[in-house]
Amino acid sequence: MNHTDGNTMTCGLIGNPVRHTLSPLIHNSIAEMKGVNLVYVPFEVPKGGVKNAVRGANALGIKGLNVTVPYKSDVIDHLVEIDPLAEGIGAVNTLVRTEGGFKGYNTDMSGLYHAMQDEGIVLDGECVVILGAGGVARPVAYLCATKGADRVYVLNRTYEKAEAVAKEVNNALDESLGEKIIPMPLDDYKELLDREKRFFVVQCTSVGLFPDVNSAVIEDEKFYKHVYAAIDVVYKPLETKFMKLVKNAGGKVFSGLKMLLYQGIDAFELWFENEGIKISKEEADIIYKS
Ligand code: ATR
Known part of the structure; x- marks a missing residue:
């Protein structure tokens, strides 16, 4: 478990409910493996509250967010930019902080x-x-x-x-x-x-x-x-x-758990793109097995 200090960065999840999410486990494992000073927090956002949640996260300097049900399409109205894949799908599950606000991606896909x-x-x-x-x-x-x-x-x-x-x-x-x-x-x-x-x-x-x-x-x-x-x-x-x-x-086959891990990996890489963080297949396998 890492200790927070003055340099700790925050990412999180907005949705409702968020209690059963595996995302903190995924992001804490990646952060630990890559030596990133990060806390990942699930935020249960009440109905109708997605706009305030996104604004508040922006005001607080939150680096990135994941978005889960029921807000994957509602959140789109509150972004400054959207990635073409997410736009085509009509759903966003990852927000990345930019200068003017958050940009939306779909790392599920x-x-x-x-x-x-x-x-x-x-x-x-x-x-x-x-x-x-x-x-x-x-x-x-x-x-x-x-x-x-x-x-x-x-x-x-x-x-x-x-x-x-x-x-x-x-x-x-x-x-x-x-x-x-x-x-x-x-x-x-x-x-x-x-x-x-x-x-x-x-x-x-x-x-x-x-x-x-x-x-x-x-x-x-x-x-x-x-x-x-x-x-x-x-x-x-x-x-x-x-x-x-x-x-x-x-045939070759893999489980939905691997999809879940990779949506997390893609989100993490987007949040830390400027720091040049990439998670290799070998690193992904280590996290998957743990
Ligand atoms: P979600 O939107 O979360 O994926 P869903 O809309 O309930 O959940 O979709 C479940 C899928 O599983 C549907 O494609 C459903 O087929 P129907 O559209 O005919 O309901 C499919 N499904 C569930 N039980 C099934 C069964 N016993 N045999 C075949 N398909 C089944």
């Missing part, structure tokens, strides 16, 4: 991309399959489409939701990228197996989440023969049934 790169997963020209069409599926679809994937299928039990995600993301994408997002009913996944030889999967449904640990959204082993790599956004349990199915079929 840049972190996912960073984790993929560290794991050697390349999207260029590849096919991506997103399982689910809830809150995480939309930004993941946007990320994959803008980072080089050729086709992004969104498979969902409720087809209308997959259609809505595809429509929204295709509209948000630059016209030059075309209609990359393809909606499909989950039950039609066999059609996908006829169309695509191999794909990268992002599991974005809540299936497999504790205590429902013995289910996966697709159990058919034939599906997994096409999966060369995958991520499960669920991280309780650390190894889900979906992850086991991918592994058993010979």
Whole structure:
């Protein structure tokens, strides 16, 4: 545990609730590893209070903030600048102090991309399959489409939701990228197996989440023969049934906990960009394992 002194810098988290967050653990570990004199504090911001929270943080010289539910889109109105990826997604989870106020980023998605790169997963020209069409599926679809994937299928039990995600993301994408997002009913996944030889999967449904640990959204082993790599956004349990199915079929897979760690790493690197702080894959692995 570090001791605060006259040079201690402050970063924090705004959201509601914030009690169960793992972010202090992540940022304290990084700060300790890199020898940065930082405290990271969760701030529970009451409903309607996000504007005051951002202003107050600015007045107090807070170096950076993470933003969690329910303020990831509301906070945008109170920024002086927004990064293009965060703007395209329509959600901000990291604020970086600039001279005039805070600039917003989305490290939930840049972190996912960073984790993929560290794991050697390349999207260029590849096919991506997103399982689910809830809150995480939309930004993941946007990320994959803008980072080089050729086709992004969104498979969902409720087809209308997959259609809505595809429509929204295709509209948000630059016209030059075309209609990359393809909606499909989950039950039609066999059609996908006829169309695509191999794909990268992002599991974005809540299936497999504790205590429902013995289910996966697709159990058919034939599906997994096409999966060369995958991520499960669920991280309780650390190894889900979906992850086991991918592994058993010979695919590379990582847990949502790694996504969570990398969103923290990306935020930390943004806050300390001027100090030149970078966290290597080896350092990320040490923090992940601890
Ligand atoms: P969030 O927005 O937090 O991601 P959500 O909107 O409840 O949460 O999304 C959960 C996702 O898991 C949805 O895609 C949901 O499918 P539906 O849109 O059809 O509800 C999917 N999901 C949950 N339980 C499922 C199940 N038993 N089989 C298939 N998909 C399931």
